Amino acid sequence: MLQGARVDATTFGTLGDRLLRLGARRADSGLGLRVDRDSPESAVFPTRGLGRFVSYVSKRDAPTIVDLGPVVGANVSYFGEQLGCKLIVEDLFADLERVAHQVQQKEIELVSAINGRLDHQPGSADGVLCWDLFDYLDQPSAESLARQVIQVLKPGGAAFSLFGGSNSGAERYTKYAIVDGEHLEHRPYKATRGKGRVWGSRDVFKLFHGLTIGETYLLKIQIREMLFRKPQAAAQV
Numbered sequence: 001m002l003q004g005a006r007v008d009a010t011t012f013g014t015l016g017d018r019l020l021r022l023g024a025r026r027a028d029s030g031l032g033l034r035v036d037r038d039s040p041e042s043a044v045f046p047t048r049g050l051g052r053f054v055s056y057v058s059k060r061d062a063p064t065i066v067d068l069g070p071v072v073g074a075n076v077s078y079f080g081e082q083l084g085c086k087l088i089v090e091d092l093f094a095d096l097e098r099v100a101h102q103v104q105q106k107e108i109e110l111v112s113a114i115n116g117r118l119d120h121q122p123g124s125a126d127g128v129l130c131w132d133l134f135d136y137l138d139q140p141s142a143e144s145l146a147r148q149v150i151q152v153l154k155p156g157g158a159a160f161s162l163f164g165g166s167n168s169g170a171e172r173y174t175k176y177a178i179v180d181g182e183h184l185e186h187r188p189y190k191a192t193r194g195k196g197r198v199w200g201s202r203d204v205f206k207l208f209h210g211l212t213i214g215e216t217y218l219l220k221i222q223i224r225e226m227l228f229r230k231p232q233a234a235a236q237v
Contacts, residue, residue: 044185048217049160049225051181053127056158056214056229058083063126066118066152068092068133068145070175078178085126092117092133092145093173093191100192111140118148125152130161131176132223134207135195142199146207153230158214163199165222170194 057063064086065079071089079087092114099113114137128149134142149159162176171194177185204226205213214227 043221044179044183045219045221045223046182047184047219047225048182049162049215049227050178050184052215052227053129053158053160054082054181056227057085057127060126060154060156062086064088064124065127065129066090066120066125067129069129069131070094072175072177074177074179078180082181088120088125090118093136096136096193097173097191103193109140110138111144114141114144114148116148117145118152120152122151123154126154126157128153128157128159130159132162132164132174132195134161134199134204135164135197136173136193138196142207150208150210150230153211155230156232157230159208159211159228161226161228163204163224163226164195165218165224166198 057065062085063083065083065088067075067087067089068091069089070091070093076087076089079085095113095117096110099108099110102108103110130149134145137145153159170188171191172188173191175187175189177187179185199207201216201224208228211228211230214229215225216227217225219225
């Protein structure tokens with residue numbers, strides 16, 4: 001198991017918050033991933049799933065969100081202003097990049113970087129932002145991460161994930177920056193690895209067995225937004 005950078009944003013609207021946002025903006029441009037400025041894919045696009053995710057989480061008292069993507073200053077600010085929540089940024093993409101060469105050389109299995117990665121108390125998160133991370137995982141590592149997401153969610157909690165409809169093979173990751181509740185900007189970053197597979201709906205349902213499908217939206221840019229909910233009944237188990 002490898003540990004990536006973790007940012008724990010616990011206080012918003014304070015001096016500490018302003019300092020955190022400054023650090024997040026610096027981190028946004030200094031993660032070791034280079035912006036692919038030649039890519040035509042950097043663009044703002046409408047989102048329906050993000051607003052629904054925020055709606056779900058906003059009903060929770062003092063919510064905690066776990067973000068599996070990198071630090072993005074705009075996202076730290078958005079969730080602080082909209083939810084006043086605790087935001088924990090895990091950056092599993094940094095983990096994938098660190099082990100990319102070893103995986104390519106078959107020195108280790110990708111799943112070894114994912115197993116046990118979300119070392120949070122079970123039932124401690126009101127929401128999990130997966131972004132398009134699963135597109136970069138093989139079957140064993142995706143199954144491992146999905147189990148961890150399910151475990152960390154509180155009953156009634158929500159997970160938000162994006163799944164691409166095609167695999168270009170390009171070696172890059174994407175940061176998703178929140179413009180507002182109805183728009184995201186995807187920013188491609190050069191990387192050592194590309195997306196590994198395209199997940200069919202049936203495969204996704206199997207991955208997140210134990211969660212219910214809240215909503216699913218197919219965007220014009222061939223990205224599926226999917227919202228998952230952990231049943232309230234799980235609180236009685």
